[in-house]
Amino acid sequence: MSGPTEPSPHQSAQLAAQPSGRTVDPRGPRFAAWVTTAVLVAVLVTGWWPLLAAQAVVFALGAFAGPRHSPYSVLYRVLVAPRLAPTDEREDVAPLRFAQGVGFGFAVVGVLGYASGLVALGVVATAFALAAAFLNAAFGFCLGCEAYLLLNRLSIINKKVGTAR
Amino acid sequence: MTGALVALGTLLLAAAAGLALRARDGRIRVTAAAPSADTGSGNSGSGNSGSVSSEPVSGQPVDKVPEDVRAVLDPAAAVTLVQLSTTFCTPCRHARVVLSDLADRTDGLAHTDIDLTDRPALAAALAVLRTPTTLAVDAHGVELLRVGGVPKRNDLLAALRPHLPA
Numbered sequence: 054m055s056g057p058t059e060p061s062p063h064q065s066a067q068l069a070a071q072p073s074g075r076t077v078d079p080r081g082p083r084f085a086a087w088v089t090t091a092v093l094v095a096v097l098v099t100g101w102w103p104l105l106a107a108q109a110v111v112f113a114l115g116a117f118a119g120p121r122h123s124p125y126s127v128l129y130r131v132l133v134a135p136r137l138a139p140t141d142e143r144e145d146v147a148p149l150r151f152a153q154g155v156g157f158g159f160a161v162v163g164v165l166g167y168a169s170g171l172v173a174l175g176v177v178a179t180a181f182a183l184a185a186a187f188l189n190a191a192f193g194f195c196l197g198c199e200a201y202l203l204l205n206r207l208s209i210i211n212k213k214v215g216t217a218r
Numbered sequence: 219m220t221g222a223l224v225a226l227g228t229l230l231l232a233a234a235a236g237l238a239l240r241a242r243d244g245r246i247r248v249t250a251a252a253p254s255a256d257t258g259s260g261n262s263g264s265g266n267s268g269s270v271s272s273e274p275v276s277g278q279p280v281d282k283v284p285e286d287v288r289a290v291l292d293p294a295a296a297v298t299l300v301q302l303s304t305t306f307c308t309p310c311r312h313a314r315v316v317l318s319d320l321a322d323r324t325d326g327l328a329h330t331d332i333d334l335t336d337r338p339a340l341a342a343a344l345a346v347l348r349t350p351t352t353l354a355v356d357a358h359g360v361e362l363l364r365v366g367g368v369p370k371r372n373d374l375l376a377a378l379r380p381h382l383p384a
Binding site: 079093094096097098099100144145147148151152176180183184187188191192194195197198199201202203205206 | 306
């Protein structure tokens with residue numbers, strides 16, 4: 054009752070008709086999470102930080118421009134979606150953007166670590182991002198979204214940390 | 219080499235965490251202060267976690283949910299399912315569909331939704347760590363049970379049955 058922003062199931066069926074709305078095909082982010090997982094494994098194995106920097110740019114596009122502008126999402130629409138049956142299922146964009154923002158934070162810390170010679174820092178930050186991406190890909194579990202409430206609760210003490218997108 | 223081991227370890231840990239989270243999803247935790255006896259609905263033997271202040275005096279429970287939550291209870295319903303959500307929560311949509319449908323089809327059961335996105339103080343007062351979390355609150359404002367994750371419809375209904383009109 055108290056959610057004017059939330060579309061009812063009926064409304065979201067209508068939203069599905071206009072693809073550029075505030076929702077996306079949920080299989081797109083899932084596909085992107087698998088690609089992200091593979092990229093982050095490659096970063097850990099090779100320790101080649103420019104690849105992590107590229108992933109940071111992908112995260113940034115997903116977080117600040119929106120998931121539809123992420124390169125992985127474009128890849129999904131061009132290569133994968135045409136081979137799948139269309140779906141009416143839709144997923145809200147807000148949680149996805151938040152999660153991509155969390156990934157961006159870890160990726161930036163990782164790049165700084167690797168590039169400045171603090172390899173351990175780079176490895177740990179990349180491992181956190183990998184764990185989150187893999188949980189999302191394999192279980193559909195959005196770590197960044199779940200952590201939002203925790204961050205926000207901490208922000209009672211630390212003034213508004215978690216309320217930034 | 220180290221990197222490859224870290225990658226492998228991370229994936230294994232994440233897989234274990236994912237399986238554990240999936241197993242916990244939708245499990246019902248009975249709040250001990252509830253006046254009616256635990257009906258032993260399933261495997262939730264662990265009881266409650268906190269709120270020591272209440273005494274199980276018959277008919278006069280002590281712990282009530284915060285005023286902000288009591289304000290949204292449906293006065294006509296025996297039990298209100300109070301769903302706690304945030305904007306950044308995809309499963310909240312699924313929970314909303316399950317719960318509103320259950321409330322529509324069940325006498326004495328209502329469903330409402332509180333958005334905790336900008337209300338960390340209320341989330342702390344309710345000791346909620348993740349969304350969706352659903353509280354079942356009776357007409358007196360006493361929390362009967364809570365469910366983390368998307369509730370399983372039949373389990374939830376079975377656990378609520380003793381609190382609903384026959």
